Each structure stands twice: as C-alpha cells, then as structure tokens.
Amino acid sequence: MAANRLRTRADIAVTLINPRAEFVERIPLHQLVAGNDDAVADYDQLLGAGIALIVDAAVRIDTDRRVVELLYGAPLSYDFVIYAVGSTAEPPASIPGAREFAYPVAELEHARRLRVVVADLPPGAAITVVGAGLTGIETASELAENGYRVTLVCGGQLGPYLSTRGRRSVAKVLRKLGVHILEAPAVTKVTADAVVLSDGSEHPTSVTIWTAGFAVPALAAASGLRTDDVGRLLTDETLTSIDDDRVLAAGDSASPSGVPLRMSCQMAGPLGMTAAETVLSRVAGTTPAVIDQASFGACVSLGRRSGIVQFAHKDDRAIDLSSTGRLVAPIKEAVCRSTLWSLRREARRPGSAFWFKGGRRPAAAVPDAPEQEAPNLPLCGRSAGCGPDISNLAAHVEP
Numbered sequence: 075m076a077a078n079r080l081r082t083r084a085d086i087a088v089t090l091i092n093p094r095a096e097f098v099e100r101i102p103l104h105q106l107v108a109g110n111d112d113a114v115a116d117y118d119q120l121l122g123a124g125i126a127l128i129v130d131a132a133v134r135i136d137t138d139r140r141v142v143e144l145l146y147g148a149p150l151s152y153d154f155v156i157y158a159v160g161s162t163a164e165p166p167a168s169i170p171g172a173r174e175f176a177y178p179v180a181e182l183e184h185a186r187r188l189r190v191v192v193a194d195l196p197p198g199a200a201i202t203v204v205g206a207g208l209t210g211i212e213t214a215s216e217l218a219e220n221g222y223r224v225t226l227v228c229g230g231q232l233g234p235y236l237s238t239r240g241r242r243s244v245a246k247v248l249r250k251l252g253v254h255i256l257e258a259p260a261v262t263k264v265t266a267d268a269v270v271l272s273d274g275s276e277h278p279t280s281v282t283i284w285t286a287g288f289a290v291p292a293l294a295a296a297s298g299l300r301t302d303d304v305g306r307l308l309t310d311e312t313l314t315s316i317d318d319d320r321v322l323a324a325g326d327s328a329s330p331s332g333v334p335l336r337m338s339c340q341m342a343g344p345l346g347m348t349a350a351e352t353v354l355s356r357v358a359g360t361t362p363a364v365i366d367q368a369s370f371g372a373c374v375s376l377g378r379r380s381g382i383v384q385f386a387h388k389d390d391r392a393i394d395l396s397s398t399g400r401l402v403a404p405i406k407e408a409v410c411r412s413t414l415w416s417l418r419r420e421a422r423r424p425g426s427a428f429w430f431k432g433g434r435r436p437a438a439a440v441p442d443a444p445e446q447e448a449p450n451l452p453l454c455g456r457s458a459g460c461g462p463d464i465s466n467l468a469a470h471v472e473p
C-alpha cells in the first residue's frame with residue numbers, strides 16, 4: 075500500500091524490498107494448513123507500474139549513510155525508508171520443548187511446513203492449538219472442521235479481544251465443531267507427543283500448534299533505531315521514527331507514540347498509506363497529517379461454514395455486539411478478497427484506496443526512552459520478543 079501510494083507523484087522512484095518473489099496474504103495461512111488456500115498472490119497485479127521489486131532481505135538500515143544493507147545485493151541508497159517488515163511468531167524459548175516440538179503459523183514457510191505434517195495425520199488425530207487469540211481460534215476451527223480432534227489451550231481466556239457475548243458465540247461454534255476448549259490452563263512444556271499444562275495434567279497430541287502471540291523482526295533495533303519493548307519501531311503520530319525523520323514505519327512493526335495499533339491487516343493498510351502520505355508531504359514541503367483511522371472490529375472465520383463479526387469502537391475496543399452464523403463465512407471471504415482487491419486498485423490508480431477515519435488518537439507521549447547505544451545485535455538476531463533471525467529470511471531469498 076505504501077509503495078503504491080507513493081506513485082501519486084511520478085518523480086519518486088519506488089523500490090520494494092521483500093524476501094519472497096510472491097506476495098504472502100497472511101490472513102488465510104491457517105487455511106493453507108488445512109489445505110484449502112495457498113495464501114500467495116502474484117506481485118504483478120499488486121504493484122503499480124514502475125515500482126522496482128528487489129527480492130532480498132534488508133539486514134540493516136544505515137541512517138548515517140542513508141543506505142539499506144541487503145543480505146545478498148549491493149546496499150541501496152534512499153531518501154526515505156518505510157519500515158514495514160510486519161510480524162512473525164516463534165514459540166518461546168522459556169517453555170521447554172516449545173521451540174523443538176510446536177509449530178507456528180505466522181509466516182508462509184511455517185504454514186507450509188505444518189501443512190505437510192497435518193496432511194500426514196490419520197483422520198481424527200489429536201491436534202493441540204496453544205493460544206486462543208483470533209489466529210488460534212481460526213486455526214482450531216479450520217482443523218476441527220477437517221475432522222481432527224482439536225484441543226484449544228487458552229492460557230487464561232478464550233479470545234481476549236472479543237466481547238463477552240462474542241466470546242460466548244465463538245465458544246458455542248467451537249464446541250459444535252468438536253473443539254475441546256481448555257480456558258484457564260497454560261502450556262508449561264511441550265514434548266513430541268504431549269503438552270503439559272499449568273494444572274499439572276498431560277494431554278497427548280499428535281501435533282502442537284503455537285499461536286500464542288506475534289513478535290516482530292529485530293531489524294529496527296539492529297539498525298540502532300529506538301523501538302518499543304516488543305521491537306516495533308517507535309514513531310510519532312505521522313509515523314516518522316523518533317530518531318530519524320527519513321525513516322517511517324507502518325503495519326505490525328510500527329509503534330506510533332509507543333501506543334501501537336492492533337497487529338492486523340485492517341490497521342496495516344491505512345498505516346501504509348499514511349506513512350506514504352507523510353513522505354509525500356515532506357517531499358512537497360507541507361505539514362504531514364497524523365494517523366486518523368477507525369477500527370470496525372474483527373471478522374473471524376470459524377471454519378468454512380461459519381464466522382463471527384465482532385464490532386468495536388473506533389479506537390478498536392470491542393463492544394458487546396457481534397454477529398455470527400453461516401452468513402459471516404462469505405463475509406469473511408469477501409474481506410479476504412478485498413485486501414488484495416484494494417491493493418490492485420491502488421496499484422492501478424494511486425491515491426484511490428480509502429479508509430474510514432476515526433479522529434485523532436488521544437494524545438500519547440512517546441515514551442521517554444533513553445538514547446540507546448546501537449544494540450550490537452547479530453543482524454536480525456533474536457532477542458526477547460523479536461524474530462526471525464536472518465537464516466529464516468535467507469531460506470527464501472534467491473541470491
């Protein structure tokens with residue numbers, strides 16, 4: 075979205091750096107695991123004419139020299155960088171066995187790897203999904219609908235984002251699909267064929283899927299730019315880095331005023347356009363606008379035949395109003411299609427994509443983080459809450 079929006083000016087040369095030659099639509103990654111979507115799209119129609127796609131990974135943003143260092147290619151010089159590296163997930167090292175035995179679904183390669191494992195299971199095999207946020211709920215319902223015996227370990231609450239009524243509806247549909255919901259306990263250990271819970275019980279499982287939270291790449295921190303405690307780039311409300319006004323952020327990896335928006339496609343698109351608009355303002359010498367976007371809530375699939383729309387206030391707090399049932403399934407399908415549709419439209423007609431405004435966000439001060447030394451991490455190295463390491467990106471970059 076950011077790259078496409080920048081094309082509203084013909085005299086700006088836009089380069090998109092991405093480690094894969096194809097666009098990954100992450101929203102249906104749980105469907106890829108169940109075998110009913112491939113979750114990729116061709117960049118040809120998603121990127122406007124003239125945008126240079128470089129299939130490589132950024133390993134450092136050198137703000138002094140104003141270059142982006144790449145894993146394979148020569149460093150790229152820039153006037154502005156929009157940092158939109160998204161999010162990922164990695165089972166935590168603090169839970170014994172989680173890294174060895176649990177499968178994440180946050181990235182294409184995760185989902186493809188898990189698809190192979192799931193496709194090999196006999197019908198009715200036991201699958202444990204750890205984490206009952208929206209990704210965990212979608213994954214559990216998709217697999218239950220495909221005939222697996224799914225246990226969903228919530229670690230406190232089913233669907234923390236949902237309203238009370240929404241949560242009740244989701245629980246009802248999940249139970250109908252045969253999902254065994256364990257709300258209170260958390261997973262304390264994972265083995266090859268079981269999970270151990272905080273109440274001391276052990277549950278046999280053929281596969282454990284980890285969906286307990288997203289993390290972000292460590293590229294900002296590795297570039298010496300200040301981040302929030304998760305690793306998202308700290309910006310002001312125009313999405314400009316608090317350390318460097320030539321660096322902007324958007325999407326899951328942005329932390330405007332240290333009060334990030336919910337990691338979601340719904341928020342990421344408008345943030346991408348806002349970041350591009352800030353660049354356009356700077357180039358034109360005008361004052362950039364601040365973030366102004368509204369949430370509608372969340373549309374969550376519950377298998378292929380059901381779903382729930384959880385409505386929210388403009389500031390994304392869920393309200394006790396939701397709608398569930400068969401009609402929601404095609405709505406969710408339409409939402410997924412509209413993500414690609416709006417990218418294509420913006421590619422064809424830069425400036426045409428729109429989003430719903432929510433007003434200025436309440437004044438939030440950028441946390442008074444002390445000036446950091448460049449953290450001297452291994453590039454894209456892992457620190458608490460950060461990932462993936464560069465080997466993950468290297469796996470799908472063609473040299």
Ligand SMILES: Cc1cc2nc3c(=O)[nH]c(=O)nc-3n(C[C@H](O)[C@H](O)[C@H](O)COP(=O)(O)OP(=O)(O)OC[C@H]3O[C@@H](n4cnc5c(N)ncnc54)[C@H](O)[C@@H]3O)c2cc1C
Nearest residue numbers: 100101104131132159160161180325326337338339340342
């Ligand atoms: C299973 C699942 C279901 C979801 N369902 C929904 C949903 O229903 N609704 C919703 O709103 N959201 C949903 N999300 C979340 C949504 O997909 C993300 O919030 C959204 O994709 C974030 O967009 P983004 O542009 O910030 O980052 P991403 O889509 O993650 O894109 C970031 C890109 O940057 C690349 N990158 C990373 N590091 C580097 C580097 N060093 N150099 C170059 N490139 C790099 C990544 O490989 C990736 O291609 C879901 C996510 C998952 C996993």
